[in-house]
Amino acid sequence: MRRFSLLAVAALLSATALAGCSVINDLRGAISPTERPDVPAEAPPAAMPGTERFYAQQLTWAKCSGGLCAQLEVPIDYAEPDGATIELAVLMVPATSGSRLGALVVNPGGPGGSGVDYARAAAFGAVVTAPVHRKYDVVGFDPRGVGRSAPIECLDGAQLDAFMAQDPTPDTDAERAAAVATAAGFGEACAAKDNPLLLHVSTAEAAKDMDILRSRLGDAKLTYLGKSYGTYLGAVYAGLFPEHVGRLVLDGAIDPTLTSERLNLGQAVGFERATLAWAEACAAEQGCPFPGDATAVMSGLGDLLRELDSKPLTVTGDRSVPAVTEGWASYGVAAAMYDQGMWDQLSQALTQATRGDGSGLMDLADRYADRNPGGTYSTNLMQALWAVNCLDKPEPAGAEERVAQQQRLTAQAPLWGPFMAWGSLVCATWPQPDGTPPPDPAPITAAGSGPIVVIGTTRDPATPYEWAVGLADQLEKGTLITYDGDGHTAYTRSNQCVDDAVDNWFIDGVVPAADLRC
Structure with missing residues (x-):
């Protein structure tokens, strides 16, 4: 009795099977700490007052199953940044060459998909292509309320x-x-x-967490690959922090203007x-x-x-x-x-x-x-899904x-x-902060950002092609790649034309040709 998950299920499951490694049960138990240089503190955005200490924290990286692990501290409620906090699980699979371009943050979708598990699969040839991985540390985090990050x-x-x-x-x-x-x-x-986090797992709050993560990774701009629901997280991020938008790819896109019925x-x-x-x-x-x-x-x-x-x-x-x-x-x-x-x-x-x-x-x-x-259940996907969706959209x-x-x-x-x-009936009576329903859907333009690449698959079941067209149109600098094919999402799944265009964007900053069709 719910919407279908917007998770890139096939990609995540095949990657996890390929990796063949166990879930990290306790990131604090990682061994052999790996030294990484300290990252200078960064002034928080004007819209996030009182968060200076979060933008000044240092991530302590340690070897763990599949990469390097760390914990990122964030406030439960951004309206009260001096209040209670939680720690988000983060995993990095380092770039495979010495000429790295920075960090590439990834999200597989859901909401409720584990970015930690998804990033780990990068070490086994999944998630991004080998040329991209040579240049980027692939970084995933479990969003608030998901997986190992104070799960709902x-x-x-x-x-x-x-x-x-x-x-x-x-x-x-x-x-x-x-x-x-x-x-x-x-x-x-x-x-x-009686979990206070229940009222604070919206996509907007996860996007604010992601900006703190970007800062603590040492990057002035965010390089990001979001699939399925991850495209919505990426679009919300771009709307909140257009000045920090780097090379974004939103694959299997969601149109932010959609009402629940649409x-x-x-x-x-x-x-x-x-x-x-x-x-x-x-x-x-x-x-x-x-x-x-x-x-x-x-x-x-x-x-x-x-x-x-x-x-x-x-x-x-x-x-x-x-x-x-x-x-x-x-x-x-x-x-x-x-x-x-x-x-x-x-x-x-x-x-x-x-x-x-x-x-x-x-x-x-x-x-x-x-x-x-x-x-x-291996994960809390089927529960985090509702906790996030029901705070994001009125029902x-x-x-x-x-x-x-x-x-x-x-x-x-x-x-x-x-x-x-x-399918979305659960959200009709979901607990809301102060009893106030979520705001009505609105377009995201990300005015002032650089180019943002959007990918739509013509016969995608979970995120129909029309949604990708809608998102690309409303973004001030959106550019659309159309993949004429079946299945959910396109990059690294089955099409060299899509892979080449995305790789050129990530590696060389070459914006795909307008209205590219693959």
């Missing part, structure tokens, strides 16, 4: 399982009332933890478009689980999901879930839309499902949710509005419209 955790594994498994398309008054109650219960569970509609249409592309490929192959042309495949998939609403599928093995519901199955199908390399796995899982076995769909759903088969309340929205979305996306209409 409201539900235990069993409670989160129940939340994920619930009916995503309620179609009776009783089911809608249950959906409203469950959505409100998530926020109530978070509020009951975001839901965009994702509904995006996933519909991506699913149709899978259906066309499936129909052309022998053994497709639903016979016929692409229209018949889409119809068969829709019928299966609706059947699961009342008749969940059994699973085999130690799954810790009694059955695959419509909710779990929807997440499983969605996971495969992030990367066309997973389409065969989806087709095999759906073939299993038509034979009464939901195990393949649950495998995909586990992957989507960072969930282990035994019922534990209408009430089941009646959802029913009306469902009708509007279903008209344009018959398969995914109902799911998306109810």
